Amino acid sequence: MKDPARYAANLKWLFTELPFPERFAAAAAEGFTAVEIPDPYSLPAAQLRRLADDAGVRTILVNTPPGPAGSRSAGGAAGVPGSKAEFRAGLERAAEYASTLGATLVHVVAGRRPDGVSRDRAFASYVDNISWAAAQLKDSGLQIVLEMQNQRNAPRFVLESQAMAAAVVEAVGEPVGLLLDLFHLQVQDGDLLTNLSTYLPLTRHIQIGDAPGRTEPGTGELAWHRISSAIDASGYNGWFGCEFQPQGGSAGVLARLLEAR
Template sequence: MRAPNGLRFDANLKWLFTELPFEERFEAAAAAGFTAVEYADPYPYPAGRLRRRLTDAGLRQVLINAPMGKPGSPERAGVACLPGRADRFRTDLERGLDYATELECDFLHVLGGIRPTDVSHDRAFATYVTNLVWAVEQTRGTGVCLVIEAQNSRDVPGFLLDTQARAASAVEAVGEPNRLGLLLDLYHVQVQEGDLVSTLRKHLPRVRHLQIADPPDRTEPGSGEVSWPRVFDTLLDASYPGWIGCEYRPANGTVNGLSWLTEQAGTARTPAEGTR
């Protein structure tokens, strides 16, 4: 879905259209005007089956996550930072790449993982970077770019990458900017760090994908505390070319809540207006 000013938004099917069973959300997203989708966990479904859903609905797959452990387990955010789990990490990453390739997906998100309390941050971070270096090599020739994300410690206690600076330092340590970049979630930035526009400006050169939701309740833009026209103006000023994932919890139904696209994104100036 493209806003009047040119910004592109995709539907996160884990969060949007939850009024419907998962496989019916593809057609619903297309009917609402979206041309692309993302979701964290494709693995309960055969990749070919999801590919058909995308094709039938005329949709593009933007993002999936690499496999993670069960909710509530130590592996619930993946094993990438866990010492001694390289074999499991590699198996999961290869499975994620197989799905991403089959779905013709732009980005595969490699989560930082939950740091065990008996493992130092330095050791967990070094483990993560080592795994990322290996993972980047596996993407060569696939057309898939890896992305990593900082998550706030209120919602995800113990997450390795709890600030944008830490996520950016991992990208810099790997040193493969064409194959590894930031997934910057503006909800997590605002909850953890605040100073949203300045943080966005600082890290945009490393950003490959964005996600949005409005704190404090993680609902649609315009329902919370963020000045979204200012945020979208910042993206326009920087000529941000990528997708923006709608990863929010609709307050009053998915389709009814999409009015924010005109009320928030639609009030941001166009690039031409910014040069007048």
């Protein structure tokens, strides 16, 4: 994490004091060279590409689209039984956006297990959908990344542990890898340095945030200098998505990240 060029501003979490189209230029002004757009679907992909190009930043990641608010798939359709058609349409839409934006990573959001649906049934639906998605994107140049989310903040999320996410990656194979979210990993599994050594070999993307409140690194319980050293020593050469609530506001956030490191 020594190179500031490897930090990507998550435009859902940073620069929220600005209208969304203005966040690209704000990220660039802070020194970011890349952005994540978790939910880009409110604007045409071509318009988003122009905003990124004009600001001089690249888009590296998009999420698959959520279902309608209040629906069973509002948190993602991949692990929701009976949502196969919705999932497939969403995956195709995400791939189209990623291709237009020049992003290489598509985060396939697992979603939350609906009431009355067993863990085993939801997980089986998820694995089936990920296998289909991997076959569709195998020769596209896009990478699928899978993220565990902690049960405190995302109750009934289908991927309940990092081990579950890793098992799917290993079972399905290319082009699937892990999105390792350090905030979720600490809250759900703990033992962060040991888990990093276990899961970094499968990791294509890292998102950062301190625990317990998902604030910026250096404001919570995590020893970021030790985490940074462990990641650097692993040889990981991907991006670090800044998916956290900046305690001091978005202005100056990149400088504070480098200081926390």
